[in-house]
């Protein structure tokens with residue numbers, strides 16, 4: 179670990195990250211920057227694309243708008259690049275097609291099925307959106323999301339490590355997917371291999387030593403337990419008719435996140451005491467469940483099975499992480515309001531005069547699970 183100046187390679191990458199995150203953002207104006215952080219194959223890209231695609235379907239068409247839901251929320255992709263909705267459809271369709279060939283719930287699904295459908299990310303990918311509360315005076319808030327290649331996590335001495343640190347430093351929300359089979363395995367080696375909590379702790383120790391963020395304050399860290407179908411499935415054979423089985427498992431899952439990431443959380447809290455830590459489980463696929471671990475030369479791998487012969491890919495709670503982000507964004511806007519008045523920005527601002535932001539914040543809060551505490555029996559809550 180070092181606090182020396184960045185190497186030229188790292189410097190160039192960090193400058194590039196800053197440019198990408200700042201593109202289209204007016205200085206001093208609100209914006210939200212989100213980083214997806216975690217080791218290779220934990221599920222960042224699949225989850226990010228699914229989350230955005232579900233959210234866009236709802237909030238772009240205004241289907242969420244009902245009389246009681248005014249003001250209307252809008253999330254629009256900014257680029258002409260293929261939107262998350264399109265890339266996600268392609269990705270999920272590939273998975274769907276491959277899964278459809280397997281018709282027995284008693285059959286182990288081959289690992290290649292998943293790996294051929296979603297390849298490891300090679301570069302940092304950016305997704306640019308604009309968020310708005312539609313009220314007729316609208317100013318849109320840029321949201322920038324960055325999905326890192328997990329391979330960067332392996333290279334603790336290289337520019338990749340510096341780039342990962344810089345990404346965390348620059349973003350306000352950090353999404354940290356958690357592989358639940360590894361989390362629940364009770365096996366440290368599997369946990370380190372899949373979720374790398376020790377590397378994550380080192381990353382924040384490094385940032386702490388570098389004294390970053392200053393006025394920017396703490397993060398909203400969103401832990402997202404993934405591949406958790408087995409533990410949230412009321413009809414799992416292990417439930418043996420116990421109606422509380424999945425509630426107990428979900429609570430245990432929450433407690434395991436709390437335990438496994440306690441060191442990470444305490445390093446962050448010690449330096450950036452206003453940080454918040456949400457836990458929001460997501461079932462990206464919904465149709466397959468972890469059955470057992472297989473061990474070979476490359477380590478441990480989850481083996482999945484279908485929940486039923488005709489189980490179809492159907493995400494559960496995939497929109498929850500983005501709702502948490504928007505809750506944070508709206509809360510910040512409420513806090514900044516007096517400052518914006520002083521700057522005379524208010525005419526060009528999206529508050530309107532009717533308390534729309536407050537109502538929007540309430541609407542989003544109502545739909546965000548676990549926001550008022552935890553751990554609830556559904557596994558959502560704050561640490």
Ligand SMILES: Nc1nc2c(ncn2[C@@H]2O[C@H](COP(=O)(O)OP(=O)(O)OP(=O)(O)O)[C@@H](O)[C@H]2O)c(=O)[nH]1
Nearest residue numbers: 218219220221222223224292293298299327328462
């Ligand atoms: N069973 C199951 N497999 C998943 C799920 N999400 C992703 N996968 C598979 O897990 C593997 C890794 O997914 P990615 O989304 O590429 O993970 P990543 O964290 O972006 O990985 P890198 O790009 O290498 O950092 C792929 O084989 C996916 O098909 C899930 O919810 N359930």
Ligand SMILES: [Mg+2]
Nearest residue numbers: 222223298299
């Ligand atoms: Mg990826």
